Amino acid sequence: MHVLITGANRGIGLALDQTLRAQGHQVTGTSRAGGECLQLDVTDAQSQRAMAQALDTQPIDLLVCNAGVYLDKGQNLADGYGPDLWTKTFAANVTGVFLTVQNLLPNLQLAQNPKIAIISSQMGSSTKIGGGSYIYRASKAAALNLGLNLAEDLKHIGIAVGIYHPGWVKTDMGGDGGDITVSESATGLVDRFHALSLETTGCFETWDGRAHPV
Numbered sequence: 001m002h003v004l005i006t007g008a009n010r011g012i013g014l015a016l017d018q019t020l021r022a023q024g025h026q027v028t029g030t031s032r033a034g035g036e037c038l039q040l041d042v043t044d045a046q047s048q049r050a051m052a053q054a055l056d057t058q059p060i061d062l063l064v065c066n067a068g069v070y071l072d073k074g075q076n077l078a079d080g081y082g083p084d085l086w087t088k089t090f091a092a093n094v095t096g097v098f099l100t101v102q103n104l105l106p107n108l109q110l111a112q113n114p115k116i117a118i119i120s121s122q123m124g125s126s127t128k129i130g131g132g133s134y135i136y137r138a139s140k141a142a143a144l145n146l147g148l149n150l151a152e153d154l155k156h157i158g159i160a161v162g163i164y165h166p167g168w169v170k171t172d173m174g175g176d177g178g179d180i181t182v183s184e185s186a187t188g189l190v191d192r193f194h195a196l197s198l199e200t201t202g203c204f205e206t207w208d209g210r211a212h213p214v
Helices: 011-022 045-055 083-109 134-157 182-195
Strands: 002-005 026-031 062-065 115-119 160-165 203-206
Touching: 002 011, 011 026, 011 182, 045 083, 062 083, 083 115, 083 134, 115 134, 115 182, 134 160, 134 203, 160 182
Parallel strands: 002 026, 002 062, 062 115, 115 160, 160 203
Antiparallel strands: none
């Protein structure tokens, strides 16, 4: 299986890369900086086109849209949450997902049973209202909605779409107070990716296999 993971240079993306490689899969990881990964700035249309051209006609069995940012962590309602944070966050967490899917759709259609996994968060669910982090929460809600609509539109061409909450993970983004390690999250998520099918397309699940309310 050929897997492409955005944001594979650190955190959950890196752990997913390592877990899937250990299972014997071919993995193409991307990062904004490039280096050992394929260079991709998910927010930049030209970078997206260059990435697609580099992959040429390689089939992609699983696309994992993992790249994202949490720029408003700790912001103050009185004077925080500036317009630039809204713009940058939605560009990465929502538009970036759409552009990646759009540019790699031809590669997905070349695969036998193609799948798309979108890493969202329970913070985007209407059932998890906790206040604060307004921009991040709104972006993850939008990513969830995007995934549900992609699942509807892509089912007829045989592409399954799943949306996932990775857990509260001990990463730079999640902080030291997280409930689980990146390894635990990645192992659970990979199990979810394997289980995803056209019968379950449009699912919103936690890393450990529980259905999550939208």
